[in-house]
Amino acid sequence: MSPKRNVPKTGSSEGKVAASSSKNANNEDVGSSNVLDEALQDQFELELCWCIQQLESGLHKVKLQEKQKQNVNKYVHALKSNKVPPIKKRQIMRATFGDYRAKMAEEEKRLSTNASIVKFSKPAKQNKESLFLRKAVIHESTPAEVKTMFNTPSLGSSFKFNFQPPVL
Numbered sequence: 001m002s003p004k005r006n007v008p009k010t011g012s013s014e015g016k017v018a019a020s021s022s023k024n025a026n027n028e029d030v031g032s033s034n035v036l037d038e039a040l041q042d043q044f045e046l047e048l049c050w051c052i053q054q055l056e057s058g059l060h061k062v063k064l065q066e067k068q069k070q071n072v073n074k075y076v077h078a079l080k081s082n083k084v085p086p087i088k089k090r091q092i093m094r095a096t097f098g099d100y101r102a103k104m105a106e107e108e109k110r111l112s113t114n115a116s117i118v119k120f121s122k123p124a125k126q127n128k129e130s131l132f133l134r135k136a137v138i139h140e141s142t143p144a145e146v147k148t149m150f151n152t153p154s155l156g157s158s159f160k161f162n163f164q165p166p167v168l
Contacts, residue, residue: 044086050104051093052079 055076059069075092078084093100 044090047093047100047104048079048089050107051097051100052076055079055096 055072059072059076064072075096078092079089097103
């Protein structure tokens with residue numbers, strides 16, 4: 001059993017001052033830890049997004065068996081869920097990717113070297129004048145060909161409906 005603290009039950013000012021000073025110390029710690037927690041939370045979200053993206057891209061790019069697809073879908077669903085605790089998400093990420101932080105750093109390094117290769121240049125001057133080209137295919141055909149193309153009835157036959165009028 002842990003020892004209990006003796007806190008005066010009476011309304012003495014001495015007990016109130018001690019309690020308020022301990023609260024202030026805790027608030028200062030909470031303030032600095034909030035910033036730290038926020039940074040850790042942002043880092044976790046970044047890692048989580050990276051893992052989800054890798055799983056989804058692997059699902060579409062790599063040909064997997066049906067059971068493997070179900071497992072990957074289950075992992076993606078668990079990682080996206082707000083109900084799953086972060087510890088469980090980290091376990092899933094570690095189980096699927098191993099050292100995912102090192103892989104993220106490697107990918108970032110690879111992409112940063114690719115970014116240094118990219119050069120931006122000004123677009124070439126475009127002509128202010130518009131140029132309209134019209135192309136058409138002229139098909140010369142005989143009336144017999146036109147008749148068979150559109151499957152029109154011969155001129156001698158008349159059009160008839162193929163139903164009987166209702167009897168009243």
